[in-house]
Amino acid sequence: MLQFNKKMVYTNLLDPRENFSLKTIETEIRSDPLTGETGRLAHFGMITPQKEDYSAWDTPENYSLCPFCPDNIEKVTPKFPPDLLPEGRLRKGQTTILPNISPYDQYSALAVMSKAHVVPLEKMTAALLKDAFAAGIEFLCRINARENALPYQLMIWNYMPPSGGGLVHPHLQVISSDSPGNLYRKTLAKSKDYHRQFGQNYWQKLCVTEKKQGERFAGQVGTGFWLTPFVPLGVLGEFMVVFPEVRTIFEMDETTLQDLVAGMERLFAYFQSVGIASFNMGLFFAPAGEDEDCFSLHARFIPRTFLNLAQKPPDTNALQVVLQEPFTVVRPETQCAELKKFMKK
C-alpha cells in the first residue's frame, strides 16, 4: 500500500578529470509515498556542512544589540494584550513566549529558548528543549481554549543563520492559524485520501513499513519512530520523527514531549559528529476535530548549510525556489545507517 517509486536517469559526458573518457553519471528521481511529489538525489557528496565558529558572536557587544538577551528582553519585546494572556508573556524555565513583533499570522508568537545568546548544539540541553516546546504547547493550548480557536497549531524553528534565522539567539516560531502552509495542507489532504482509500492511518503504516524494511528506520526512542524520509526536502537530507499514536496538540503529554526531546538529543549528537550546525524544524499536529485519525504527530528536521564560508551562498537555488523541487546530495539510506548508531545509545 506504500509505493516507494524511483527512476534512474543517466547523463553521458566526456570527463576532463579522467582524460575526457566517456563517463556516465546517475541522477535518481524519487516520488514521495504520500504526496507523490518528486525530489532528486544528485551531486552526491558535492555539498558538505560548513561549520562556522559560533563563539565569535558570543560577545557583550552582540548581547547589547540582541532583543532576546536578558538585559533587553523586558524593555524591547512586545507583550500579549490582557485579553489574550493576562501576564503579558509566558515563562517556563529559561523560555519566554512573546508576540512576534513582525507576525506571520493572527497568532504568531516566539519562544525565546535561553538566557544565553549563543547556544551551539553541544550546549542545547534537554531542559532547554523541553521547556521551549512545553511553553509553546501551553501557549497554543491556552489560546485554543478561547472562542474562535483556529484549527492548525505549528511550531517551527530556524536554527542558526544558514537556516534563515535572522537572530542567533535561539527562538522557535509558535503559530496558530487557519492557513497552515502548503506542505502541511497537502500532507493533511493526502493523509485523508489515504485513510479513505485504505481505511488506515498513513503515518502508522509508514512506521510499520519502514521499521520492517529497516533501511530508513533509525530507531525508536520511547514512542517516537525516527526515520530518514524516502524523498528528503533538504540538500543535506532530512530526518523525521513520527509518534504514530499521538494526533492533536491536546494529546501531547509529558511522555511524548520527553520522548521527542530524548530523540532530539540523539539526533543533535549525530549532527555534531558530521558537522551539521544549522537546521529548519517543524512540528506538525493533527487538527483537533478534523479527521484526527488520519494524521499522526510528526516533526521534520532539515539540515542547512552555506555552500562555502567565503561568499556564504545559501543551499537553496533555482531548483528549490523556481522549480519547487528538492534535491539531496546524500542517500537517506546512508544517513539512516549513520544515525542508527546514535539512536541506540
Ligand SMILES: [Zn+2]
Ligand atoms: Zn541574545
